[in-house]
Amino acid sequence: MGELRLANSAPSAVTAQLRQSLDDVSSRWNAVKLRYIEHGNRLTAACDEAKQLNDRLNEMMSWLNGVEQSLSGLQPVSRAINNIHRQIEQHRVSNILFLLALLFCVLFV
Numbered sequence: 621m622g623e624l625r626l627a628n629s630a631p632s633a634v635t636a637q638l639r640q641s642l643d644d645v646s647s648r649w650n651a652v653k654l655r656y657i658e659h660g661n662r663l664t665a666a667c668d669e670a671k672q673l674n675d676r677l678n679e680m681m682s683w684l685n686g687v688e689q690s691l692s693g694l695q696p697v698s699r700a701i702n703n704i705h706r707q708i709e710q711h712r713v714s715n716i717l718f719l720l721a722l723l724f725c726v727l728f729v
Contacts, residue, residue, distance in 0.1 A: 680725060
């Protein structure tokens, strides 16, 4: 609207000053809009990263809950030598599975 009035006005020092002021305001407005859009883009990216982190943490918590349940369900240490050997073997297998799961978490989470 201001530009239309300036365009219809006779050229003068006042209109030149007004044109300069209008151009300055327009330029600053465009800069503010650009910064606003960039800030929104950064917020969106941060939100996406936070969602991914939350998903990974939930996966890890589920895994930890499973490990805790497995550990709480273990048989007490036996006093019979044959049972002790069997428990040691089960423990080794569990250890290998645990280390593989831990490695998976480190590499892919």
